[in-house]
Amino acid sequence: MWQFIRQLFHKFGSPKWFYGIASKMMPWLLAIGLILLLAGLVWGLAFAPAERLQGNSYRIIFIHVPSAFLAQSIYIMMAVAAVVTLVWRMKLADLFVRAVAPVGAVLTFLALFTGAVWGKPTWGTWWVWDARLTSMLILLFLYFGVIVLMSAIADEKSSARGVAVLVLVGVVNIPIIKYSVEWWNTLHQPATFKLTEKPSMAPEMWVPLLFAVLGLYLLFGWLACLRMQTEILKRERRTRWVRDLAAAGGN
């Protein structure tokens, strides 16, 4: 078992190996992800019962909750990859951070935007300086910082490690930011899903939501693979295997 993990770990050092594995996984990620997401969205938006107090406007959670989920977990994944970059100097981990930081920023924005659209009919305002909204906004700033730093450092190696340090500093700050704004001012409801409790919603509502969340996770996996592959091709364009690949592709 340990031997196997070590072998896998060494393989992860090779962009070429990852390129092959990713190509095999991507169709599955895309297909299952799309099916789950579409099923969740169609079920949630068209067939799930309307909410007792909010009517149909609650349906935006089928987009809001998955993107908010992903926005936060992408940052955590980036932090794990940052540790790997700093400790083992693994190129692939840095490629991952680079590939997913813009995706995370977009999803954070989507979560904020859908929240604003929902907030207008429900709270009567587009924006409140509430704990959850503010900490998501700061998360968006952290993503922006990572993206800006990524493009500012030209040297590949120091860019990788500098970005990793910033991501880790940000992750130390996330709980602090979360609690500081939570004690400061709060209106947002508590989390929808908790690992330890049964959801308080009706199953007709949370099952499609769960589908949408899982679907978006898989789609994110597909997108991460695609973006990492692109970056690998760009960086390794002078190597033999990339040239062979291009020749075999026929274009």
Place this chain on the structure above:
Amino acid sequence: MNSEAPEMTLAAVRVPVWRAMAAIIRRDLRASLRQRQDLLNPLLFFFMVVTLFPLGVSPEVSFLQQAGTGILWVAALLSTLLSLDHLFRHDFDDGTLEQMMLQPQPLFLLVLAKSLAHWLLTGLPLVMLAPVLGIMLHLDGNSIGILCLTLLIGTPVLSLIGAIGAALTLGLRAGGVLLSLLIIPLYIPVLIFGTGTVAAASNGAPVGGYLALMMAFLVLAVTLAPFASAAALKISLSNS
């Protein structure tokens, strides 16, 4: 001769770390006192930014009393940001930083010393100027006292966190703006609790809890931030 060589290296190792830190602080203070303009600039900036609010928003006493602490905190934060660019820049340009890295003492402690010197040169003067501006913003005596206390605890945190950004952006072309973009999100908790303490005090609520949390930030920043700054410095220097 041969037998002496290892002893000399040992003697170099034995320079106590606190003495190396004190030497760095003394050197930074002396260098700044000879370049007084650098010392004065953040203070002038602080003063001018605070002046903008009564002129730009409203000079009414009720508004200023309500917003005064926030204005002072934001202005202190901005002028700290402004001064951060210099934190490692001179040492980077003349090669002192490289020598610092070659020292046997751990780099994070030397970085801690540099952050402390930065606070003594910018944070502390800001804290001392704050009461004057507080009076101009019609804050009452109690609020000014608490405000200065929060600034006294909060500005070292700003210096320590800022050092991380200064180290990361060292030697980059777009250094100044980039530094602000990276650091402002990290400053937000300090700002929230800094102004929250004064708001609680003026509402007559107990402030002990708030102050304890701010002290916790300070302890966290002192213990963790120098490690991140030292790592960032190593990266920036290996780049150049």
